[in-house]
Amino acid sequence: MDRETRVFAESHFRGLRGRLPGRVGRTPDRVDFIERPDAFSYADFVKGYLLPNEPCVFSSAFTEGWGSRSHWVTPGGKPDFEYLLRRYGDVVVPVANCGVQEYNSNPKEHMLLRDYISYWREYIQGDYSSSRGCLYLKDWHLCRDSSAEDVFTLPVYFSSDWLNEYWDALDVDDYRFVYMGPAGTWSPFHADIFRSFSWSVNICGRKKWFFFPPGQEEALRDCHGGLPYDVTSPALLDSRLYPTRHLCGPPLEVTQEAGEMVFVPSGWHHQVHNLEDTISINHNWVNGCNLANMWHFLQQELCAVQQEVIQWKDTMPDWHHHCQVIMRSCSGINFTEFYHFLKVIAERRLHLLTKGTGPGEVGGGEGAGLGPQQAAFDVGRIAEVLASVVAHPDFQRVDTSTFSPRPEELLQQLEEVIAATVSL
DSSP: OOHHHHHHHHHHHHHHTTSOTTOOOSOOSSOEEEOOGGGOOHHHHIIIIITTTOOEEEOGGGGTTOHHHHHSBOTTSSBOHHHHHHHHTTOEEEEEETTSOBTTBOOEEEEEHHHHHHHHHHHHHTTSOOTTOOEEEEEEOHHHHSOOTTTOOOOGGGOOOHHHHHHHHHTSOOOEEEEEEOTTOEEEEEOOGGGOEEEEEEEESOEEEEEEOTTGGGGGOOTTSOOOSOTTSGGGGOTTTSTTGGGSOOOEEEEEOTTOEEEEOTTOEEEEEESSSEEEEEEEEOOTTTHHHHHHHHHHHHHHHHHHTGGGTTTSTTHHHHHHHHHHHHHSOOHHHHHHHHHHHHHHHHHHHHHSOOSSOOOOSSSSSOOHHHHHHHHHHHHHHHHHHHHOHHHHTSOOTTOSSOHHHHHHHHHHHHHHTTTO
């Protein structure tokens, strides 16, 4: 990030005046297609898509050097099952059954990749049908399970990635995934975890995307308040079951070709169908541009938990603590872990700005590593959200006596560095 882009981004957030970033509330007429890597900078992406929180599609030219696009694909553009078997056949992978609805998702099982490929081949030979159902390999943590050095190169546009930076620092998890499955496999209607951004690249095959900007999903709720499982279902035409469906505009539809890269903005609900046998690489990511969205989502999640167990508030000892425990089991994170997430990223940025170096290479600029302008922008965004966290009544009930530094101390450090870097 250069200084001009940092100033532009900071001005953008000042102009929001406390409103959530990225609440589009309208459907753009189309999704922009970015053709040439040499004519599209990191600053172009930040100003044109990241800050406005609108989707775009990058051409296959952006991924033409990826190892997976040559090794994982046959000359005819199909998945290279033989290569995948040789390289990853004994890896255990998660597989969802697209033909079975479990709440608003699909039940999962685990199997060896070689067994999934055997199923896939039989599915193709059976004219894309099987008594075992329509199985979709989803959420395979390839980067966590094995080296991905020859698989892909992280695009600079998505390199300011706090979510994976945090989990890499803890060395316990990540939000980098491989999906693969036959034509007809699909992902039900959803918004991405923690209201993160995501990006998705088709290594081979084609996908059909249905996008709804933040807020429009509310008109799709049924008479019981639930969101639809499948937005293409004829059931949505039933005005008794979906009484406000007419208030929602049509989805923004995108057909993603092989090699192309889709940017999914924060809070956009979407549904995705594989039109052909398809392999994709997908990352979820959070940074300063959607951090406030993540914090807002976590507050909503806690409120939902509290509402579910409100009847025990006066009788359950330490009710507020139990709500945080339930929230973490349901959402994967609670207020305590969110503070530690902020702390890890904040300390890395403070280290760079005060010492001139960072603990490891962290993406986010035109070059390979984190620069001072990106770090200064990040510190400002963390400080704004941390101030809201510290003031939140439910966070004030969290025992922070063992936190180091204490939240108020970290906030003070951030504010001091912000004052010192105004003229950076």
